[in-house]
Amino acid sequence: MTPLSPTQLEFRSAMAKLPAAVNVVTTNGTHGRVGITVSAVCSVTDEPPSVIICLNKSSYTHDIFEANGRVCINVLSADDEELALHFAGVTEVPMDARFGWDRWDHHSEDVPVLRQSLVSLVGHIVQQSDCGSHSVWLVRISRVLQRGETEALVYFQRRFHRV
Numbered sequence: 001m002t003p004l005s006p007t008q009l010e011f012r013s014a015m016a017k018l019p020a021a022v023n024v025v026t027t028n029g030t031h032g033r034v035g036i037t038v039s040a041v042c043s044v045t046d047e048p049p050s051v052i053i054c055l056n057k058s059s060y061t062h063d064i065f066e067a068n069g070r071v072c073i074n075v076l077s078a079d080d081e082e083l084a085l086h087f088a089g090v091t092e093v094p095m096d097a098r099f100g101w102d103r104w105d106h107h108s109e110d111v112p113v114l115r116q117s118l119v120s121l122v123g124h125i126v127q128q129s130d131c132g133s134h135s136v137w138l139v140r141i142s143r144v145l146q147r148g149e150t151e152a153l154v155y156f157q158r159r160f161h162r163v
Helices: 006-016 062-068 078-087 095-100
Strands: 023-027 034-038 041-046 049-056 070-075 119-131 134-146 153-156 159-162
Touching: 023 062, 023 078, 034 049, 034 062, 034 078, 034 095, 049 062, 049 070, 049 119, 062 070, 062 119, 062 134, 070 134, 078 153, 078 159
Parallel strands: none
Antiparallel strands: 023 034, 023 070, 041 049, 049 134, 070 119, 119 134, 153 159
16 A cells, blocks of 8 residues: 555545544445445535435445445434444444344335434435545435434544534
């Protein structure tokens, strides 16, 4: 691996100061069922409802998401830090076991929806662009599920925080 330049190191430090919502993005289909913790999700427009998701191309989940084309963005509540760590790959829990927990609704949509998430956005990838190490996907949202008011989980200064 090539060492990072001073500009890259400074950029990474600056981005650590940019608070971001923590999401578990999931997919299911003929290419498999996977999920990954993602902070790079951003609203684009409400006409039509669309967001972007950025995902590292080196992640083994990348090609599965791309091939399935259907996603659910589960915005995590402040109580879901452990779940975020599991889907970030920090723990030893296998992917199938993560979806075996009684937290998922596998029946109302064709992608896993987290029952206690703040918001779940179900949609499909309609456009892709590559930028360096990441793919940037434009996702058209077809269903929005909101579940009450509670604190959110954000990532700031390389740690999770409640907001």
